[in-house]
Amino acid sequence: MSTSATPRERLLDAAGELFYRDGVNIGVDALCKAAGVSKKSMYQLFRSKDELIAESLASRGPAYQTLLQPGAEDDRSPRERILTVFERQDELVASGNYLGCPYVGTAVELKNPEHPGSVVARHFKQQLTDFFHRELVKAGAEDPSTVAIQLTMIFDGASARAVVRAQPLGGIGAATASALMNAAGVHAGEFALS
Amino acid sequence: MSTSATPRERLLDAAGELFYRDGVNIGVDALCKAAGVSKKSMYQLFRSKDELIAESLASRGPAYQTLLQPGAEDDRSPRERILTVFERQDELVASGNYLGCPYVGTAVELKNPEHPGSVVARHFKQQLTDFFHRELVKAGAEDPSTVAIQLTMIFDGASARAVVRAQPLGGIGAATASALMNAAGVHAGEFALS
DNA sequence: GAAAACGGAAACCGATCGGTTTACTGTGTG
DNA sequence: CACACAGTAAACCGATCGGTTTCCGTTTTC
The missing domain is CATH 1.10.357.10 (Tetracycline Repressor, domain 2)
Structure with missing residues (x-):
């Protein structure tokens, strides 16, 4: 299910779900693990966790x-x-x-x-x-x-x-x-x- | 201002304010520091942080x-x-x-x-x-x-x-x-x- | 086929998390 | 005086925080 979409899409999807289910205080590690994306990739796709919060909200x-x-x-x-x-x-x-x-x-x-x-x-x-x-x-x-x-x-x-x-x-x-x-x-x- | 009330009252007051201002994810250390109460006292006045959340809400x-x-x-x-x-x-x-x-x-x-x-x-x-x-x-x-x-x-x-x-x-x-x-x-x- | 880019796994950083424990300082009370 | 009690300060625990870095395999590109 996960490896088909791009890392960015997988991250936005996982973030949208986990930020909603667990709140914005969920850790970046758990987020990346759920998305099947490394933290390195995440931090070169998004400047910060705060930006990921905003982008995942906007994408949904x-x-x-x-x-x-x-x-x-x-x-x-x-x-x-x-x-x-x-x-x-x-x-x-x-x-x-x-x-x-x-x-x-x-x-x-x-x-x-x-x-x-x-x-x-x-x-x-x-x-x-x-x-x-x-x-x-x-x-x-x-x-x-x-x-x-x-x-x-x-x-x-x-x-x-x-x-x-x-x-x-x-x-x-x-x-x-x-x-x-x-x-x-x-x-x-x-x-x-x- | 703070040392007049009992540790329990100081904790409930500080918790009510900080949980509201910063969210329930604020740390116990910051909470106790603001209340002027040691963590030891806090944990013998309340079973857990979750209980403090509930009690501070109820007290207000x-x-x-x-x-x-x-x-x-x-x-x-x-x-x-x-x-x-x-x-x-x-x-x-x-x-x-x-x-x-x-x-x-x-x-x-x-x-x-x-x-x-x-x-x-x-x-x-x-x-x-x-x-x-x-x-x-x-x-x-x-x-x-x-x-x-x-x-x-x-x-x-x-x-x-x-x-x-x-x-x-x-x-x-x-x-x-x-x-x-x-x-x-x-x-x-x-x-x-x- | 060589070079460069992509991206995952994981170590690493200092800080903080909820919670426990030790040590010490008062403050009564017998 | 001795003793118990209430309470603070601070060390300590393993886990996790946001974020960076290193390493290495795979894929793309010329």
């Missing part, structure tokens, strides 16, 4: 985004597309071994907002907010900027709940997002100017 | 609760009492050096829901939800159990936002809680049966 961004957000070919209503994010989060939690949003979790562990990993986390969260914002504009929401932020907060709040409770969410995220969108004038099946 | 619970929740003497409406929590969170973030809810943060770092520290975190979060629930019942909310959970999620979502953005929240938590309570039939100045 697109896949994580695809996992949560419906694609452009999904032509359901903006409201349903937004709720899809929360339903997929629900499934992710229910599938077990969910340890919270990797980006928020890493930012929490790093403590330092200027750490390159924290910068990546900030960027990813903004992308999620941007997705919500696009859909809310399509739905003709009154204040899409505020509601997009609120939906992101609900997403992270549901994530926090899943972590501290270590139990399935039971649809509470989608229910909350739904209630909030109702309050913001985004109703079922509604499109702007239609 | 009441103060943190008092910091966020209005006291019983505050006779404003349940809705206003609930919003007070989010306003105080806002102030906490604005005052700087906010690194997220200590309980959620520790649970995230520990990764293990059976860790004694995670158990304390779960208990504290339940207490916050219980506070919301009591106020919602007083206000005659339709589904107080669900809304109490949703408010807790908004609290933790706002906390996550503060961490990843490293900026003031600007009242977004209270605004979201407000919108959600409106949707749940909890309006300004409203008391049940009055």
